[in-house]
Amino acid sequence: MNGIKAKIIDKAIKLLDLLEMCEDDTFVDEIVNAVFYDDVKALEYMEEKLRD
Numbered sequence: 001m002n003g004i005k006a007k008i009i010d011k012a013i014k015l016l017d018l019l020e021m022c023e024d025d026t027f028v029d030e031i032v033n034a035v036f037y038d039d040v041k042a043l044e045y046m047e048e049k050l051r052d
Contacts, residue, residue: 027046
């Protein structure tokens with residue numbers, strides 16, 4: 001169980017570092033809200049918009 005927790009912490013730190021580097025505040029807010037509300041559909045939609 002500690003292995004998965006360590007991986008989650010590692011990924012969260014990496015995500016925070018990436019969000020800090022992003023200059024698009026609206027995008028950062030959308031990502032943070034999607035993660036906070038566990039909204040996978042919103043993340044998938046944002047990913048699709050990036051591909052267009």
